[in-house]
Amino acid sequence: MKITLKVWRQSGPKDSGGLATYELDDITEDMSFLEVLDVLNEGLITSGEEPVAFDSDCREGICGMCGLMINGSAHGPEVTTTCQLHMRSFSDGETITVEPWRADAFPVLKDLVVDRSAFDRIIQAGGFISVNTGAAPDAHAVPVPKENADKAFASAACIGCGACVAACPNASGMLFMGAKVTHLGLLPQGQPERDARVVKMVNQHDHEGFGGCTNIGECAAACPKEIPMDVISQLNKDLRTAMQHGR
């Protein structure tokens, strides 16, 4: 295959950045999208141009480190992570535009690399169950209905990649936050802190500069782990309950 890549190049947070065009031959359908960027970079280095900076680690679709806007879609045309996207999803001769996640809360560090530490700070605000090491009762002390355990797992499958934020016109982080609130809220262990958790996380989310949710649904459509919009309804419900309880 032959493809043309238009890649966002930005030397640092203060640079205004712009698209650079690169032509690539010898691309095969079996290559992953990130392997194409590897090939591009090998070529750039050989010709004396600085390679394109982009994040990836596991390349198995589980760590959440990768994430690019490909032709305007978060993680590209398939429901998967950028690292699991293969060239057979594109056609010969295609021009592909590659940009970083765009959101005020995710500032660009260089080229395609952004700072997603805002997500960590939302978890710090309350996305946990307070149990010190050694203080746990036997694992069978509290049974959990299988249905709840399965649903909690489905929400816990979030990989924190940030595609939901990048896809949302409001750059909202509600899907990410809703997934955590739903995961912990479905388990008996998560009940004691349930009200406080949602309030603190929402406050932090707003403080970080993420936008509000207006039910557009782009987030769920872009989520590589197919987290549904329901988690946002759950988040809102938990928030209302917490308010009623006077948090």
Place this chain on the structure above:
Amino acid sequence: MTDTITEIPVAPTAPEAPSPAAPPAPTAPAAPVFDVPLENAGIAHGLYRDGENISDTKAPPGDIQSKWTTRQFEAALVNPANRRKLTVIVVGTGLAGGSACATLGEAGYNVKAFCYQDSPRRAHSIAAQGGINAAKNYKEDGDSTYRLFYDTVKGGDFRSRESNVFRLASVSTNIIDQCVAQGVPFAREYGGLLDNRSFGGVQVSRTFYARGQTGQQLLIGAYQALERQIAAGTVEMNTRHEMLELVVVDGRARGVIVRDMVSGKVETHLADAVVLASGGYGNVFYLSTNAMGCNVTATWRAHRQGAYFGNPCYTQIHPTCIPVSGDHQSKLTLMSESLRNDGRIWVPKNREDCGKDPRDIAEEDRDYYLERIYPAFGNLVPRDIASRQAKNVCDDGRGVGPAIGDFRRGVYLDFTDALQRMSAEAVAEKYGNLLDMYQRITGENPYEVPMRIYPAVHYTMGGLWVDYDLQSNIPGLFVTGEANFSDHGANRLGASALMQGLADGYFVLPNTIRDYLSHGPYPKVEETDASVVAARTSVQARITKLLSINGERTVDSFHKELGHIMWEYCGMERSETGLLKAVDLIRGLKDEFWRNVKVLGSAEDLNQSLEKAGRVADFLELGELMCIDALHRRESCGGHFRVESQTDDGEALRNDDEFAYVAAWEWGGEEGMPVLHKEDLVYEYVHLKQRSYK
């Protein structure tokens, strides 16, 4: 899976008291030059020197069941008021490091943590699929701490330390309690209790799991506990920071030199103790199931500062990975080995058929080689045997799939029979997500065309040598998780790495490090101290050097070539001639690297080529030591087949008389030779046996 075992009776061993050998010296003193007998290839070829034997002095004497209780009691306490005054550096926040940071933070110590990703939630622990073992015996199927201990020692092919393994098995149950309390959504049964499965051929169901994402769920649990401590102010988290040097002052580990990967700033961090939880080094093979950034730099730098490296050549190769599709390949993906329960493995009998559509190859022209060679176990032979035989048939020119160069690396894993026997729905129910993953990566439909698999490097049992306290031979330097050598011997059992990482981090290290910390705070170290300045200057000099070579070859091209050498000569099958050749090739490659590598960009910036260059430079040195270690170990053990040590019918032959020890290597200096220290392994509880699967 039952394995027929030939018992080799062992002479009663001297139990109880730890061996009287002196504890290892605090720093690496220039080792004396010995006149050694030329009894071994490595020595004969002038590749290493023999040093003094070492031993673990921390496991208390007494019955194996009571050692850990005794040690916990004997380890001195630290007054809560003093804990704030003690700082611990933790490099790595995967399962092993993240759990340790959270626990030490909760206890009130001052923790400084580092990881190279943008968040601790991304450590490679996240990729573990299968599950985590624990001797809960919730199934009442005869499991116990003792059985888990026994299976692990035996699975490790008698190359691990009994005391450590027993402790691992005993704390395993606490891990599950802790994780459930944190909200880890393990699979459950309809009654609401936890589900278990049997994993990796053991006969009891002791593996806890969360669909195919157990590592992810456990790591998120540890990550949340860690973030809670960050919010509480006990842990200072430094993401996108890479450790590039260990600071040793007056013989003690006192800090690290790190590079802020965004600003490029080289920083010094000092503390009372340092913990390395930096994961495994499988990426020395370039292609592996590890994440792109997994590296040996943290432990290798510590090794160069005097920490012994234990059994570097012990690596685990997993038989069911998706094969390489071309030169561009950047990593390999593991598929659960449960596929071997229903899939049949074969290659064509005739080389001419290798390029054909497998569906056009007649039944009588197929070689179901595992079923042929091992009729009793067939496709369910252990990982190492399945891997080695796949290599053999491919080396024989009968591999399948795309030819890379002129070589096809792949064998068929065929579900045709299973599909006929069980229906497509039943196969999908059992293996659906794996088959989908295969299709996504290869573009082929496994319900129609047989899948292709090939072995890939998956885990490294070797790592920095530690005692029962998980302390290296450098006082104040502790090593946990995959980064240390302990617990798995020459071969790791499935679902035991997650167990070890969390055992170390939640339950073992916090108890043992307190004994060391109780003697602190240690004398204040200034950034102007000569050792600190030297460490920092050497890091800066290396960065400057890498950026100034401006040669012709990219970092990746060196890494690929190194990986190729390691895979060919230090992979599944090793021989004296091959390993000697590998050492030569690696030395040549290292020399060229430092003359001809091309790293663009600047030091004061986010520079991924520079990061990779530093890692590959360390892999080159590690690769050489791995080959020397493999060369000196003239026996087949665990997953390592040594050509010179096989039975009459070509199976692996362990040599307990000569090699029942841990090889702990001391850095021999830039121009010097590594020094071999042996820790003899004594089996008081599990009797030495040879494996046999025929």
